Amino acid sequence: MTEERDFVYHKPVLLKESVDGLDIKEGGVYVDVTFGGGGHSREILSRLDTKARLFSFDQDADAENNIVDDDRFTFVRSNFRYLKNWMRYYGIEHIDGLLADLGVSSHHFDDETRGFSFRFDAPVDMRMNKRAGQTAADVLNKYEEEKLADIFYIYGELKNARKIASVVVKARVAKPIMTTSDLLEIVEPLMPKDRQKKDLAKLFQALRIEVNKEMEALKEMLAAAVELLKPGGRLSVITYHSLEDRMVKNVMKTGNAEGRTEKDFYGRSTSQMKQLQGKPIVPTAQEQEENPRSRSAKLRVAEKLN
Template sequence: MSPSRTLTASRVGVYHVPVLLPEIEALLAGASTVLDCTLGGGGHSAAFLERGMRVTGVDRDPRALAAARERLTDFERSGQFRALLGNYADVSGAGLAYAERFDGILLDLGVSSHQFDDLTRGFTFREGAPLDMRMGTDADQDAAELLNSIDEVDLSALLRAYADEPRAARLAREIIRRRERRPFATADDLVDAIRAVLGPRSGAPDFARIFQAVRIAVNDELDGLERALPALRDRLTPGGVLAIIAYHSGEDRLVKNAFREWSTACVCPPKQMVCTCRGAPLGETLTKRPINAGEAEVEANSRARSARLRAWRRAR
């Protein structure tokens, strides 16, 4: 059985359902080489490989990488696909050659379905789940260690910046008070602290928002994205496309602002009389507004609801 025939039957994988797949395929349709910076279970990469593209997949999660390699084993054997363990914030550290460039680069910033559903990974607020949330072994500490060691001022700032929580200071104080009595260990500990501050009517949307904020801090996601953006831009061939799916307002804001700045001819200070910057845009933004999942996709995969896709093309 050919690799393409094998994958056509499993475009929606058991490890992770790829989000906005048709839209991503359309944006990267002209690519011959693709860098999938968040390989996950290989759903997006499978589609690229079916189209005859050569794909390099990077993921910081060894288990995700193993699942993708098993799914795409025929392509790996043929040399059309390779998988590298590493963080998209430092793709050179994952083993990419300094001069290596790609026609298309994809960054899907979401947590995979498998990571959410695997209770032992600690991404969920389901009862009894450990407070872990590490995307890979490169994280400095897990969620429990973070919540048990961070000071009140920094915790309040984290909750305000990453969760848009108006009662961030109160929630930080409550977490500090509770951990002095007993260290945080499971999702129940954080859920109980949230309920104590937000009230008994607080529910899944509140838990999801605050758990996401802790996950972002554990994995250094926003700082990592800010470092990665210019590095990935410079990995594009002339005319290459960078497509990014964000799920958090802070992520989307970083992507939007970067694409806008790269698409601007002059970035000199407004009052400067003579242009001394690059004097020409580095490329063009392909998405005036973010692309969102349609009703049918959201109904089939509720985690696509918050997905926002933006794309940018490097100048030729």
């Protein structure tokens, strides 16, 4: 019954490949920083012995319905940016592997009340953690025009970001933007019919990233992961858009989010990480057909050097 509920909540992407990437040690300590429906966590647990431990993070209250009843399992009700603090709290100095399935779960997109999708008329919320923080409505109604334009351009890669920001700022004077339909009414005329859905998806992505401070959180989590991993420990990360993929690739190649190659006195790279494949692993055609969310997924795996 639990497994069935998981797949209703969220169907894991690249399940076998991402967990294979961890090169599981049966008695090891592992972290799943994106618990969601628990699919990846259950797969990790199935490969561990009785002495092992798994810590799984999720800030969304809905994910708590999927908590695994297992003595080896600890659910951490928190944003993964606080990974280092929580590991210290539980007395964990080093881990054998960390898995992250970034982006938004299918559950969030399909929940008509959360405002993650332009398919439903709902409050423009978009918070992963419904208990705290600003909403997308706050961003749309309070941010200055220039800041909105930057968000739409950087996080959504929208070429007409400045025009969209200008129209949003003008429209909110007459009426606050509170629902997805309010937003669509304003921005749809600016988007060519042939790519309207794609551009709307980019706009909603940009707002979601800003609301949840996703890039800042990812940077902090990856830095903590590099520090916590044992020599030979694995980092297995699934990304869905170019911004997060670039950051993950940089960390796996150079050990830092900026991709800055640092060298010692003798000119040798001081990176603590080694990326284990040249190109990212992508879902098979069959998986993409069965799980549309997987179509933009890329899996990268790296190992901590001695």
